Amino acid sequence: MSFLALESLTKRFGSHPAVDGLSLAVEQGEFVSLLGPSGCGKTTTLQMIAGFVEPTSGAIRLAGRDLLAVKPARRGLGIVFQSYALFPHMTVGENVSFGLEMQGVASGERARRVAETLELVGLRALAGRFPRQLSGGQQQRVALARALVIQPQILLLDEPLSNLDAKLREEMQIELRQIQRRVGTTTILVTHDQAEAMALSDRLVVMNHGRVEQIAPPHEAYERPATAFVASFLGKTNLLDGASVRPEKIQFAGRGLAGRVRARVFQGNHWLYQVETGSGLVTVIRQNTGEPMPAEGEAVCLAWNSSPPQAKLGEVSAQQTEGS
Amino acid sequence: MSKNGPLALCYHALFVAFMLAPIVVVVCVAFTPEGYLSFPTDHWSLRWFYAIGRYPEFISAFWRSLWLGALSSAIAVGFSVPAALAIARYRFAGRDAMTALFMSPLMIPHVVLGIAFLRFFTEIGLGGTFVGLVLAHIVIVLPFALRLTLASAVGLDRAIEHAAVSLGASEATVLRRITLPLIVPGLMSGWALAFINSFDEVTMTVFIAAPGTETLPVRMFLYIQDNIDPLVTSVSACVIAITVVALVALDRAYGLERLLIGRSVDAR
Numbered sequence: 001m002s003f004l005a006l007e008s009l010t011k012r013f014g015s016h017p018a019v020d021g022l023s024l025a026v027e028q029g030e031f032v033s034l035l036g037p038s039g040c041g042k043t044t045t046l047q048m049i050a051g052f053v054e055p056t057s058g059a060i061r062l063a064g065r066d067l068l069a070v071k072p073a074r075r076g077l078g079i080v081f082q083s084y085a086l087f088p089h090m091t092v093g094e095n096v097s098f099g100l101e102m103q104g105v106a107s108g109e110r111a112r113r114v115a116e117t118l119e120l121v122g123l124r125a126l127a128g129r130f131p132r133q134l135s136g137g138q139q140q141r142v143a144l145a146r147a148l149v150i151q152p153q154i155l156l157l158d159e160p161l162s163n164l165d166a167k168l169r170e171e172m173q174i175e176l177r178q179i180q181r182r183v184g185t186t187t188i189l190v191t192h193d194q195a196e197a198m199a200l201s202d203r204l205v206v207m208n209h210g211r212v213e214q215i216a217p218p219h220e221a222y223e224r225p226a227t228a229f230v231a232s233f234l235g236k237t238n239l240l241d242g243a244s245v246r247p248e249k250i251q252f253a254g255r256g257l258a259g260r261v262r263a264r265v266f267q268g269n270h271w272l273y274q275v276e277t278g279s280g281l282v283t284v285i286r287q288n289t290g291e292p293m294p295a296e297g298e299a300v301c302l303a304w305n306s307s308p309p310q311a312k313l314g315e316v317s318a319q320q321t322e323g324s
Numbered sequence: 325m326s327k328n329g330p331l332a333l334c335y336h337a338l339f340v341a342f343m344l345a346p347i348v349v350v351v352c353v354a355f356t357p358e359g360y361l362s363f364p365t366d367h368w369s370l371r372w373f374y375a376i377g378r379y380p381e382f383i384s385a386f387w388r389s390l391w392l393g394a395l396s397s398a399i400a401v402g403f404s405v406p407a408a409l410a411i412a413r414y415r416f417a418g419r420d421a422m423t424a425l426f427m428s429p430l431m432i433p434h435v436v437l438g439i440a441f442l443r444f445f446t447e448i449g450l451g452g453t454f455v456g457l458v459l460a461h462i463v464i465v466l467p468f469a470l471r472l473t474l475a476s477a478v479g480l481d482r483a484i485e486h487a488a489v490s491l492g493a494s495e496a497t498v499l500r501r502i503t504l505p506l507i508v509p510g511l512m513s514g515w516a517l518a519f520i521n522s523f524d525e526v527t528m529t530v531f532i533a534a535p536g537t538e539t540l541p542v543r544m545f546l547y548i549q550d551n552i553d554p555l556v557t558s559v560s561a562c563v564i565a566i567t568v569v570a571l572v573a574l575d576r577a578y579g580l581e582r583l584l585i586g587r588s589v590d591a592r
Contacts, residue, residue: 052486072489079490085483089505098501099491150491 009058033197036207078147093127256303372558396461397518438531452534465518476510
């Protein structure tokens with residue numbers, strides 16, 4: 001039996017279904033991401049697990065026990081909010097200590113665990129500061145420490161990195177993954193950032209309009225997207241003859257699909273091409289190996305390996321879409 | 325930084341003069357040695373300050389005004405906390421009607437309220453009592469207390485309370501440890517504004533105060549109806565001095581801007 005089970009979870013606001021029959025089984029220690037565009041129901045799902053939103057129907061079980069019968073304050077979940085939601089009138093130490101205090105942990109033990117957790121996120125020296133005196137990244141770590149110190153059964157992360165700048169976000173991704181590995185807490189991340197979800201998770205739950213599009217490990221979802229939505233949402237893709245072909249799988253060759261380079265962009269480790277062909281505009285990504293590459297306006301031929309067969313996609317709607 | 329032009333400077337100077345002139349005149353008149361309201365020309369005297377000592381009812385009216393303001397403002401703030409939290413967070417039947425009701429004392433002329441309270445208090449046996457004064461003042465200062473409490477309740481990030489709940493805090497604990505401390509700046513501003521309004525109120529109070537429960541403004545008002553001597557100006561000068569001292573002390577201790585605008589440095 002799985003550790004956390006969502007069974008046909010549904011939430012309607014009026015007649016609009018925000019989450020529509022979502023079923024998901026999460027194993028202990030697993031890192032699962034709910035991924036999708038805004039309004040896809042991922043945050044509502046998280047809030048139902050946390051207990052801030054009551055489901056219209058369906059069940060949530062944690063270690064076999066009915067979680068919906070438990071009050072939010074008794075669920076024992078650690079939550080990191082998008083806005084961090086630190087207590088502004090308490091110091092870093094007091095913020096982290098709060099959950100232990102609520103559990104009635106004795107003060108000596110409390111101080112030890114607070115120090116230990118702050119050490120884990122690398123903020124031991126800042127225990128006496130107030131949240132407003134910290135940078136965004138530091139506040140984010142405090143929020144993580146505050147959630148982890150109570151040794152939660154599940155860690156819920158609601159867009160935890162979206163308020164950080166790109167460079168810091170990448171650093172935090174790696175750190176978050178390391179910390180999660182170390183403490184081994186079952187984690188559910190909600191994000192609209194496909195790169196973040198792929199970097200961090202054991203499995204992705206790609207959602208759209210309140211429904212699950214695909215549940216798979218990141219690599220599998222990327223290589224074998226179950227639907228056109230997944231293909232276009234996870235990275236860039238070309239739809240050629242009804243099949244999804246990733247831009248980095250296409251090569252410039254002596255023969256193949258003929259076309260003309262419309263634009264090329266140098267991005268350091270790779271080149272990004274847009275090629276005008278008989279089957280429409282095709283995006284091509286080539287590694288930068290230092291070799292000379294076709295210039296803008298040049299005639300080229302595109303070739304790609306279609307075995308193993310690319311997922312055949314029935315509902316081809318967009319010619320080519322870019323994931324956010 | 326842009327500089328003010330000569331015209332703007334001139335305008336600002338005139339504006340400040342217009343605001344301060346009455347206060348300066350009142351304070352100057354208080355130092356007259358004459359027995360009538362006159363601007364002292366060659367002689368200055370403390371005669372009318374010593375005179376206050378012969379009228380203990382002014383002193384007791386001052387303390388009564390202070391207590392009345394403090395008490396009615398505190399009770400109004402106490403009422404406005406649950407009201408503000410409910411109005412800020414929930415959509416329920418009668419919400420708009422409730423808000424309008426709490427704000428209505430702002431709309432009703434105080435003279436009307438005064439007559440109404442006079443009649444009502446006499447009917448229920450509270451006529452001319454301090455309790456009656458407190459009740460009436462709660463009504464007129466409630467809009468000020470509620471306005472600022474509401475502003476801080478609306479500005480509160482609900483995720484902060486959710487975070488506390490997720491860490492195992494009960495509703496009562498969240499209110500005591502998280503919500504109230506975070507809206508305290510708003511409550512203090514609300515109290516201060518309410519206090520100023522109560523201390524100042526004369527139009528309504530003059531109807532419901534009796535000899536023995538007169539507030540300072542009422543006492544002064546009644547006094548100048550029968551007398552033309554400058555006693556009220558020396559009383560005014562004392563009140564102004566006390567106000568200045570209180571404001572400077574508050575500014576040092578807490579920050580006037582924080583108090584009157586209700587913004588906390590802690591709140592995000």
